[in-house]
Amino acid sequence: MPGHAAPPGRRMTLPAILVVIPTTGGPLRLRALRPRPGLPAPAAFADGDYRPLPWSADYARLCGAGGPLARHLGEAPPPHELRLSGSFDAGRSWEVPVCLAHGLAARGHRLVAEPAEADLILWATGAVDLDLAVRPGDYALLDKIDRSRALLAEAPGAALAVLLPEGPERDAAEAAIRALGWDPAPLILPGGSVPAALEALARPAEAAPASSPPRRLRRLAGPAVAVAVAGVAALAILGTRPAPVGGPAEHPATGPAAQAPSPTPSSGPSPESAAEGPDPAPAGAAPALRVEELRAPAGSSCRRVAFGADPAERRPVPVEAGDRLVPSRLAPDLCGIAVRALLPGMRIEVGAELRDAALPAARLGDGAQAYFLREGARQNLVYAVQALPGEGSGAASSSAVIRLVHALIR
Amino acid sequence: MSDEARLLAEIHAARGLMRPGGSGQAALRPGHAALWAHATRMPGAPVDLAVARAIRDDPDTARRYRAMLGARAVAHAPLAAAASDGALARRRVGPFELEILAGEDDAPPLLILRGTGARMPRAIEAWLGDETVRLDLGPPVEGVILLALDPAVPDAALLGRMLGDPASAVFLL
Numbered sequence: 001m002p003g004h005a006a007p008p009g010r011r012m013t014l015p016a017i018l019v020v021i022p023t024t025g026g027p028l029r030l031r032a033l034r035p036r037p038g039l040p041a042p043a044a045f046a047d048g049d050y051r052p053l054p055w056s057a058d059y060a061r062l063c064g065a066g067g068p069l070a071r072h073l074g075e076a077p078p079p080h081e082l083r084l085s086g087s088f089d090a091g092r093s094w095e096v097p098v099c100l101a102h103g104l105a106a107r108g109h110r111l112v113a114e115p116a117e118a119d120l121i122l123w124a125t126g127a128v129d130l131d132l133a134v135r136p137g138d139y140a141l142l143d144k145i146d147r148s149r150a151l152l153a154e155a156p157g158a159a160l161a162v163l164l165p166e167g168p169e170r171d172a173a174e175a176a177i178r179a180l181g182w183d184p185a186p187l188i189l190p191g192g193s194v195p196a197a198l199e200a201l202a203r204p205a206e207a208a209p210a211s212s213p214p215r216r217l218r219r220l221a222g223p224a225v226a227v228a229v230a231g232v233a234a235l236a237i238l239g240t241r242p243a244p245v246g247g248p249a250e251h252p253a254t255g256p257a258a259q260a261p262s263p264t265p266s267s268g269p270s271p272e273s274a275a276e277g278p279d280p281a282p283a284g285a286a287p288a289l290r291v292e293e294l295r296a297p298a299g300s301s302c303r304r305v306a307f308g309a310d311p312a313e314r315r316p317v318p319v320e321a322g323d324r325l326v327p328s329r330l331a332p333d334l335c336g337i338a339v340r341a342l343l344p345g346m347r348i349e350v351g352a353e354l355r356d357a358a359l360p361a362a363r364l365g366d367g368a369q370a371y372f373l374r375e376g377a378r379q380n381l382v383y384a385v386q387a388l389p390g391e392g393s394g395a396a397s398s399s400a401v402i403r404l405v406h407a408l409i410r
Numbered sequence: 411m412s413d414e415a416r417l418l419a420e421i422h423a424a425r426g427l428m429r430p431g432g433s434g435q436a437a438l439r440p441g442h443a444a445l446w447a448h449a450t451r452m453p454g455a456p457v458d459l460a461v462a463r464a465i466r467d468d469p470d471t472a473r474r475y476r477a478m479l480g481a482r483a484v485a486h487a488p489l490a491a492a493a494s495d496g497a498l499a500r501r502r503v504g505p506f507e508l509e510i511l512a513g514e515d516d517a518p519p520l521l522i523l524r525g526t527g528a529r530m531p532r533a534i535e536a537w538l539g540d541e542t543v544r545l546d547l548g549p550p551v552e553g554v555i556l557l558a559l560d561p562a563v564p565d566a567a568l569l570g571r572m573l574g575d576p577a578s579a580v581f582l583l
Binding site for chain 2: 034038040045048051056
C-alpha cells in the first residue's frame with residue numbers, strides 16, 4: 001500500500017483510489033505519493049531503478065512554489081516522493097494523473113497501489129498548462145485504453161473514473177471506455193482542467209439513494225465507510241449522466257444566494273437541492289435573469305459571429321426545474337452564451353467554468369454579456385449564473401439573489 | 411652462443427626467478443591500460459573479471475587502482491572523518507555533502523548529494539574492504555542529486571550500507 005498525504009483522521013472515510021498512468025508501453029500504477037521531510041525537492045522514482053525518473057525535474061517544477069499545483073492548492077505541497085510501477089522516457093501525459101493524485105491526497109483520499117485494494121480506479125492522461133487546464137492533443141488514447149484492459153480486469157469490483165483530454169481520438173476513446181461494459185458505468189470526468197475533474201470526483205453524493213454503490217463498496221459496512229460509499233455511489237450516478245457536473249456549492253458564483261427563498265420543486269427535490277449549496281432561485285424570479293444561446297445563423301460560422309461579421313441568433317434557454325436550465329448541446333453552431341439581468345440595478349456574476357471556456361465577455365447591444373466559447377474548450381461543463389443586487393442600488397433591499405445552473409453537453 | 415653469453419643469460423633468468431612476487435604473480439597483474447579502462451568504465455558496463463580479481467586480491471594493484479580513481483575523481487574521501495561510532499547519516503566528500511534520509515514505512519532511504527562545485531559528479535564508487543560498488547548519478551536538480559537506496563536494487567542497497575560505514579572510501583567521479 002503506498003504512502004500518501006492523507007490526514008490520518010480521514011483515511012478510513014474516503015474511497016481508496018488507484019491512479020493509473022497509461023502510456024503507450026502499457027499502464028503504470030502510481031504506487032506511492034508520500035511527503036518526505038528533509039527532501040530538498042520533489043522527486044519521482046520508478047520501481048527497480050535507484051535514479052529519479054528522467055522527468056523528475058519537471059515534476060519538481062510542477063509541484064514547486066509558483067507552479068501549477070501550488071497555485072491550485074494555495075501553497076506549494078511539501079516535497080513528495082512519487083513512485084510509479086515502471087518508467088518511461090518521454091512525454092508529458094503523466095502530468096494530469098499526477099496532479100489529480102496530489103489533489104486527491106490533499107483532500108484526504110487514500111491512494112493504493114494494487115487494483116484489488118481500490119474502490120475507485122482513476123484512469124487519466126494528458127499534459128497541463130500553468131492553470132492546470134488540460135492541453136488538447138493526440139494522446140494515443142485508443143492505444144492506451146487497449147493496453148490497459150488487463151490492468152482494469154484485475155479490479156472488476158471498483159468504480160472507474162476516466163479523464164480523456166480533447167483530441168482526435170477523444171470521442172472514439174469515450175466510446176471505447178463505455179464499451180468496456182464497466183459496472184457501474186464509468187464516470188467520464190471533465191477533460192478541460194484538473195480542478196474541474198477534482199470537483200467532479202468530490203461532488204457530494206447527490207441522488208445516492210437512487211443508486212446502488214459499486215460491488216466492492218457493497219461489501220463494506222459500518223459508519224466509518226458510509227461517507228466513502230456515498231461518495232463513490234455519487235461517482236456511479238454521475239457516470240450515467242450525459243455530462244459530469246459540478247455541484248452548486250463548488251461554483252464560484254455562489255454566496256449570498258444562500259438567503260434566497262426555496263424554489264417550488266416540480267417533481268420532488270432536485271439533485272442540487274441535496275447538496276450543500278445556496279437555495280435555488282425562486283421559480284417566479286427566473287424571468288428576472290435571462291440566459292440565451294448564441295448560435296451561428298445558417299450559412300455563417302461561430303468564427304464570423306465571434307468577430308462580429310454576422311449577428312448571432314439568440315435563443316432563450318428555458319428553465320427545466322427549480323434553478324436548472326435545460327442543458328444546451330454543444331453543436332457546432334452553438335457559439336456561446338449570453339446572460340442578462342432583466343431587473344434594473346442587478347449585476348451578473350457568471351461561474352468560472354464558463355468564463356474559463358470562453359473569450360473575454362463582450363457586451364451586446366441590449367446590455368447582455370456574451371461569452372463566446374473558445375475552440376479548444378468546447379467540452380461538457382456546468383456553470384452557475386447569478387443576478388446580484390448592485391452595490392448602492394435600490395434593488396438591493398427588495399430583490400432576492402437569482403441563481404441558475406446551466407449545463408453545456410456534447 | 412658463447413659460454414660467456416650463456417652464463418649472462420642464466421644469471422638474468424635466475425635473478426628474474428628470485429625477484430619478489432615472481433613471474434607468476436606479475437603475469438596476473440593487469441597493465442596500466444587495463445586498470446585505466448576499469449577506472450573509467452561506465453556504471454553497469456561489462457567488467458573485466460581478471461582486473462576485478464586482481465584489484466581484490468593484489469594489494470599493489472588495488473593501490474594503483476585507487477590512485478587512478480583519486481586522480482580522476484571530482485572528489486574523494488578514503489575514510490569518513492566521523493565524530494561518532496554509529497552509522498553515518500551525513501558525510502562530507504570534498505566540496506560535496508552526502509546525506510542519507512532514513513527510510514520510513516515502505517519508503518526506501520534516499521541519498522541526497524549536494525554540491526557547490528562547478529562540476530557535479532556523474533558516478534559514485536564506494537569501497538569497503540574488498541567490496542566495491544559503482545552507481546551512475548543522475549543529473550542534478552537545482553544543485554542536488556538524489557538516489558533511492560532501494561533494498562530491491564542490490565547495488566543501491568549495498569551503496570547505502572557502505573556509505574553508513576565510516577571505514578568506507580567514497581569516490582565521486
